[in-house]
Amino acid sequence: MKAVVYKNKNQVAxxxxxxxxxxHPSDAVVRVTSAGICGSDLHMYDGRTDISSGTVFGHEIMxxxxxxxxxxxxxxxxxRVVLPFNISCGFCFNCIRGYTNACLTTNPExxxxxxxxxxxxxxxxxxxxxxxxxxxxxxxxxLPGEAGDAFEDDFLLLSDVFPTGYHATELAQVGPGKTxxxxxxxxxxxxxxxxxxxxxxxxxxxxxxxxxxxxxxxxIGAFPVNFEDGSPAEQIITMRKNNKxxxxxxxxxxxxMMGVMCGIDAVGYQAHSIxxxxxxxxxxxxxxxxxxxxxxxxxxxxxxYMPQDPGAVSEQVKKGIYALPFGLxxxxxxxxxTGQTPVKxxxxxxxxxxxxxxxxxxxIVSQHxxxxxxxxxxxxxxxxxxxxxEEYTKxxxxx
Numbered sequence: 001m002k003a004v005v006y007k008n009k010n011q012v013a014x015x016x017x018x019x020x021x022x023x024h025p026s027d028a029v030v031r032v033t034s035a036g037i038c039g040s041d042l043h044m045y046d047g048r049t050d051i052s053s054g055t056v057f058g059h060e061i062m063x064x065x066x067x068x069x070x071x072x073x074x075x076x077x078x079x080r081v082v083l084p085f086n087i088s089c090g091f092c093f094n095c096i097r098g099y100t101n102a103c104l105t106t107n108p109e110x111x112x113x114x115x116x117x118x119x120x121x122x123x124x125x126x127x128x129x130x131x132x133x134x135x136x137x138x139x140x141x142x143l144p145g146e147a148g149d150a151f152e153d154d155f156l157l158l159s160d161v162f163p164t165g166y167h168a169t170e171l172a173q174v175g176p177g178k179t180x181x182x183x184x185x186x187x188x189x190x191x192x193x194x195x196x197x198x199x200x201x202x203x204x205x206x207x208x209x210x211x212x213x214x215x216x217x218x219x220i221g222a223f224p225v226n227f228e229d230g231s232p233a234e235q236i237i238t239m240r241k242n243n244k245x246x247x248x249x250x251x252x253x254x255x256x257m258m259g260v261m262c263g264i265d266a267v268g269y270q271a272h273s274i275x276x277x278x279x280x281x282x283x284x285x286x287x288x289x290x291x292x293x294x295x296x297x298x299x300x301x302x303x304x305y306m307p308q309d310p311g312a313v314s315e316q317v318k319k320g321i322y323a324l325p326f327g328l329x330x331x332x333x334x335x336x337x338t339g340q341t342p343v344k345x346x347x348x349x350x351x352x353x354x355x356x357x358x359x360x361x362x363x364i365v366s367q368h369x370x371x372x373x374x375x376x377x378x379x380x381x382x383x384x385x386x387x388x389x390e391e392y393t394k395x396x397x398x399x
Contacts, residue, residue, distance in 0.1 A: 002399065003056045003128035004374045009047030010382070012375050017056060020124065020132035025071035028136035030081060033147040034156040035127045036060030037374075037381055037395045039186045040117070040304050043270065045378055048311045049118035058127030058397075059085035059115040060159040064147055065140070066130065074137045080147060081140040083133060084343035085160045087113040087123055090138035101340040106134065112340060127374060129399045141347050144355065153362030154354045156396060157191070162350055162361040164302050164341040165191030165266070169199055171300025171337030172262040176200030181236055181259075181292050182222070183285045184266035185213035186384065187394045188302060190364045192264050193222045198359060205239070205260065207232040207288075209277055210385025213393055216364060227274050233292035236260065261297045263289040268303025269317070280313050283322060290325040293334050301338040366393040 003017045020029050035058045044051040062082040065075050075081065088095050088103035094111060095103050106113035107121035116125020124131065133139050143155050165188050174180055180196045182189050185208035196204045197220065206217035207225045214224035223239065225232050237258045240246060247255070265285045273281035274288065282305075289299050307320040316323070329336070353359035367390075369377045380392040 001129040002371050004058060004125070004371065004397070006044060006051055006055045006057055007053055010045060010379075012045065012057065012378050014372055014374055017128070020130050022067060022069045023132065024134065025069040026135050026137065027069045028065055028072055028075060028133045028140060029067040030061070030063040030083070030126075030131050030133055030140070031066040032061055032063040032126050032129060032131055032399050034062050034152055035397045035399065036156055036159065036161070037127070037377060037397065038160060039188065042382055042384075043304060043306070044118055045382060046270075046311065048270070048309055049306065050308070051118040055116060056124040056128055057116045058125030059117055060156060060161070061115060061126030061131055062143070062152075062156045062159060063131075068136065072136050075140055075142065080143045080145060082143055082155050082158045082347075083115070083126065083131075083140055084163070084347055085114050086340070086343050087115065087121065087134055087139055088344065089135050098345050099342055100344040101342040127371070127397055129371070138344075141351065143351070151354065153365045153396060154360060155351070157361040158347050158351055158354070160341070160343065161187040161394075162191050162195075162359070163343045163346040164188050165193075166195040166346050166350060167341040168192040168264045168266060168300045168302040169195045169262075171298070171302070172264050173298040173335075174199050174201055174262045177202045178262050179203045179260035180262040180264065181205045181207065181232070181289070182264040182266055183207045183232070183288065184303060185210060185217050186266065187364055189264070189266035190216055190220060190393075191361055192266055192302075193217055193220050194359065194361065196262075197221045198353070201262075203240075203260070205236050208385065210391070212391040213385045216393065228277055231274060231288065231291070233259070233288045236292050257294045259292045259294040259297070261294055263293040263297065263299045265289060265299065265301040265303045269305045269309060269312070271303070282313065282317055283324070286322070287325055290328045290332070290334070293332065295332045297332065297334050299334055299336045301336065302341065364394045365396055366391060367395045368398055369395060371397050371399045
C-alpha cells in the first residue's frame, strides 16, 4: 500500500509499505478515506524530535472497517469509523478514570500511545491506504453516513483537532459569559475559538500573524489580533477598555480586570517572538498569557512542549526547561492546565454536536490532496500561514 513516510528533516516521501494485518483478536484494519496533516506532525517534519526514518506519519484518521479480529464485537466490515489519535486499552488504571491520553498498556516505553508519532509507541500512522487499529472496540468510534459525504471533513476532525480545541477550553475553564484569549490561529486554535463560542463565551480573541487565518477566526465569531502590531496582551486590554458598554458596567475596582478570564496556548514550543516575529521564542505565548489573564483566571495549554528539543534556541530549552513568569502567575492566582487531549472523553458529545448541526469543525479545512501530493502539502503547511502562495490552514489527504 502507499503511505507517507518520514525520510529526513523537512522531507517525507510516498512509498510502498506492507499492508497492515490483524495481529491480535481485538484488532481491526481500516481502509483510510481521510487523514489529516496535523500541526504536531510538523514538529517531527522539522527535525525537532527523535523520529526514526521510515516512520509512517499520521494520527488523524477515519475510514471504513476492512477486517476485524475474532474478539471484536461492536464493529463489522463496512462500518464507517473515526479513530481518536490516542491508542488506549480502556481497562488500565488511567483509562478507567478517563485519562486515555495516558494509557498504561499500549506503549511499552511510557504512558500514552498514538499512531505514527515519535515516542508514542510502535504503531504505524494513518497517512496511508490502510491502518491497523488495536483494541478496536474501544479505539474506533462508529459514524453515520457514507465515506465522502458532506460530513467527511467534520467527522475526521473528531480524531484530534476538534477535541483538542475543546479540551483547551475545558483546561481554561471557559463557560457562559467568560472572556477568552487564544494564542494561535492554526487548526487547534481556530477550533478552540469555535468551542468557546459553542460554550457561550462572551468575548473570544484569537492571536496570530497570518491574516488569512485571522480572517477565519473572525468568521467564526472571534476578534482577530495580529501580534505583528504589538503586544497581544496590550492590544486585547486596549480593545476591552474601548468597549464603552463594558466599562460602564463596572463597579468601582473592576477596572482592574481589563484582561480576560481564560487564556489558551494553542502554539507550543515553536512559538515566535512578539518583537522579532521571524525568530523563535518558546516563552512568548506564556509571557503574554500571564499578562492578559486576570487575577483568579485560568490558562489551558494544549500547544505541544517537548521534554527534549534538539532544535531549541537555548541549552535549557533543549532539555525541556522553560523559565516561566511564575511570580506573576502566582501573584495573580492563575491556575494552569496542560497536557495531551483524552479524545475519548469528548468524542461522542462532539460527534452529536456535528450531527445536530451545532458544530461545523470542517469549515477550517483549506485543501484536500491525493496521497501522492502529500510531500508538497507538508512543505506548504510548514509555512504556518506565512509566505507566498495559497494558504494551507488544514490539509486533508484522501488516499
